Amino acid sequence: MNDSFHVYDTTLRDGAQQEGLALSVADKLLIARQLDGLGVGFIEGGWPGAIPKDTEFFRRAQTELDLEHAQLAAFGMTRRADLKAADDPQVAALRESRAPIVTLVAKAHDRHVELALRTSLDECLAMVRDTVTHLRAEGQRVFVDAEHFFNGYQDNPAYALEFVRVAAEAGADLIALCDTNGGMLPTELGDVVRTVIDRTGARVGIHCHDDSGCAVANSLVAIEAGATHVQGAANAYGERTGNANLFTIVANLQLKKNMHVVPDESLAEMTRIAHAISEVTNIAPHTKQPYVGFSAFAHKAGIHASAVKADPMLYQHIDPAIVGNDMRMLVSEMAGRASIELKGRELGYDLSGDREALTRIAERVKDLEATGHSFEAADASFELLILDELNGTERPEFFTVESWRVIVEQRENGTQGCEATVRLHAKGERIITVGEGNGPVNALDTALRNAIGQLYPELAELELTDYKVRILEGDHGTDSRTRVLITTSDGKNEWATVGVQENIVAASWNALVEAVTYGLLRLES
Numbered sequence: 001m002n003d004s005f006h007v008y009d010t011t012l013r014d015g016a017q018q019e020g021l022a023l024s025v026a027d028k029l030l031i032a033r034q035l036d037g038l039g040v041g042f043i044e045g046g047w048p049g050a051i052p053k054d055t056e057f058f059r060r061a062q063t064e065l066d067l068e069h070a071q072l073a074a075f076g077m078t079r080r081a082d083l084k085a086a087d088d089p090q091v092a093a094l095r096e097s098r099a100p101i102v103t104l105v106a107k108a109h110d111r112h113v114e115l116a117l118r119t120s121l122d123e124c125l126a127m128v129r130d131t132v133t134h135l136r137a138e139g140q141r142v143f144v145d146a147e148h149f150f151n152g153y154q155d156n157p158a159y160a161l162e163f164v165r166v167a168a169e170a171g172a173d174l175i176a177l178c179d180t181n182g183g184m185l186p187t188e189l190g191d192v193v194r195t196v197i198d199r200t201g202a203r204v205g206i207h208c209h210d211d212s213g214c215a216v217a218n219s220l221v222a223i224e225a226g227a228t229h230v231q232g233a234a235n236a237y238g239e240r241t242g243n244a245n246l247f248t249i250v251a252n253l254q255l256k257k258n259m260h261v262v263p264d265e266s267l268a269e270m271t272r273i274a275h276a277i278s279e280v281t282n283i284a285p286h287t288k289q290p291y292v293g294f295s296a297f298a299h300k301a302g303i304h305a306s307a308v309k310a311d312p313m314l315y316q317h318i319d320p321a322i323v324g325n326d327m328r329m330l331v332s333e334m335a336g337r338a339s340i341e342l343k344g345r346e347l348g349y350d351l352s353g354d355r356e357a358l359t360r361i362a363e364r365v366k367d368l369e370a371t372g373h374s375f376e377a378a379d380a381s382f383e384l385l386i387l388d389e390l391n392g393t394e395r396p397e398f399f400t401v402e403s404w405r406v407i408v409e410q411r412e413n414g415t416q417g418c419e420a421t422v423r424l425h426a427k428g429e430r431i432i433t434v435g436e437g438n439g440p441v442n443a444l445d446t447a448l449r450n451a452i453g454q455l456y457p458e459l460a461e462l463e464l465t466d467y468k469v470r471i472l473e474g475d476h477g478t479d480s481r482t483r484v485l486i487t488t489s490d491g492k493n494e495w496a497t498v499g500v501q502e503n504i505v506a507a508s509w510n511a512l513v514e515a516v517t518y519g520l521l522r523l524e525s
């Protein structure tokens with residue numbers, strides 16, 4: 001661990017204060033291991049004594065966490081106004097957590113002392129002094145989170161500065177200045193950090209929230225102003241709009257500021273770690289998250305693609321591989337020939353020598369998108385389109401559809417049922433089959449499988465795993481066009497296809513036929 005500069009993670013404490021996030025002790029242990037894999041110096045595990053699960057986390061951590069890089073910090077408040085530190089049960093829980101570090105939160109804004117603590121400024125300073133002194137004497141390192149520091153400094157700078165001095169003199173290793181309400185802007189925040197360091201000589205850290213959208217910028221500015229400890233949460237989890245994004249801060253410091261804050265090799269694990277933590281929290285990854293988001297290096301505009309073809313770095317701020325992410329090409333109405341060529345390459349087709357095919361494909365994509373198709377999330381439909389356009393001979397014809405129909409029946413006893421009939425030609429035969437299902441798409445799927453299942457037994461491996469419907473022209477009510485996206489799996493891979501029609505069942509059928517065609521293509525190759 002590098003003690004001259006700290007990366008301090010608060011995912012398990014402040015991150016867990018996010019709406020909709022609830023972590024079990026097992027979840028916390030899993031996340032702690034991931035964060036340790038990233039190489040952070042400190043992991044704030046929670047608030048023992050206040051939250052039973054956090055008390056349990058620190059108990060289990062002693063035997064179940066074998067951390068390579070990080071040390072655990074237990075978070076909690078200073079002694080209560082009417083108690084000695086040694087007698088305060090909250091302080092006792094911090095001691096008994098056996099965490100090597102205790103991070104004490106205390107109020108650095110006079111208004112909070114008066115209104116929330118309902119005590120005097122002198123007593124609040126005494127609470128800080130006594131608790132820090134006590135825990136230091138008990139052998140723990142102490143960090144102090146100066147809650148509401150920046151608003152406090154604006155209202156009463158003398159008290160805010162005295163707070164920092166008292167904490168430092170009592171033996172706190174550092175005082176993390178907190179933008180608790182998250183409303184600060186970078187220039188003002190940087191000035192305050194600089195002044196605090198000049199006037200107190202204390203070691204300071206920074207803890208920012210994102211309510212003004214500046215949490216990462218504020219953290220970086222504070223570091224430039226002299227802060228040597230930065231707090232953040234994985235995936236920017238946290239109360240309200242979240243904490244400063246730990247991943248963004250780490251990548252910015254390491255890649256843009258030449259600060260060696262985590263091992264280089266673990267930086268390449270960052271995208272995987274961000275997604276692994278999302279799996280544990282059960283919160284879908286934020287696709288636009290800097291560095292580690294699924295869209296962080298996705299290129300959609302044709303002009304961008306044509307430059308990226310010459311050199312990816314013309315439209316990227318870093319090589320995505322450095323943080324374990326990938327460049328992706330998106331095909332849409334904004335695509336030009338270069339986008340198609342690069343996407344084709346991604347899918348395994350070298351279209352570079354075929355300018356005419358590239359032009360045809362780009363034009364078909366634009367035409368189809370104008371009628372409501374969207375290929376961005378339907379790579380399989382795009383690949384079938386490429387095959388169609390490669391001289392018209394490359395796409396295998398597993399079956400051709402003559403007609404289909406569906407009957408939806410509301411029965412006298414109140415139950416519903418659907419029956420589909422499909423007529424098609426496959427391997428020289430004309431086939432007519434019926435399928436039943438709990439809905440029209442299910443019935444069509446069954447009828448299609450009944451029709452060609454014996455000719456293509458591998459069809460049994462395909463399973464429809466997701467089905468999304470979007471109404472494209474809302475002002476037409478039930479007369480709107482409908483886009484259906486279907487995801488299909490063969491147990492190993494998944495692919496998505498798209499269908500667009502006025503009729504929702506027809507749109508679904510088109511997407512289904514593409515899904516099955518693509519599946520057979522994969523399984524046969």
Ligand SMILES: CC(=O)SCCNC(=O)CCNC(=O)[C@H](O)C(C)(C)COP(=O)(O)OP(=O)(O)OC[C@H]1O[C@@H](n2cnc3c(N)ncnc32)[C@H](O)[C@@H]1OP(=O)(O)O
Nearest residue numbers: 047050051077078079080081105106107116117118147180
């Ligand atoms: C800025 C931050 O995010 S700080 C972290 C915030 N996290 C949490 O609050 C989550 C965990 N909290 C809890 O489980 C509970 O709030 C507890 C156990 C800490 C306290 O519960 P209770 O004793 O029922 O008090 P309650 O939550 O109603 O109010 C907080 C009390 O702590 C006092 N307090 C608040 N901050 C501090 C502090 N830094 N030092 C000492 N006392 C404090 C308040 O004055 C209030 O006192 P009161 O009970 O005399 O009114």
Ligand SMILES: CC(=O)C(=O)O
Nearest residue numbers: 014145147148178180
């Ligand atoms: C301590 C803390 O989480 C804050 O002030 O925002």
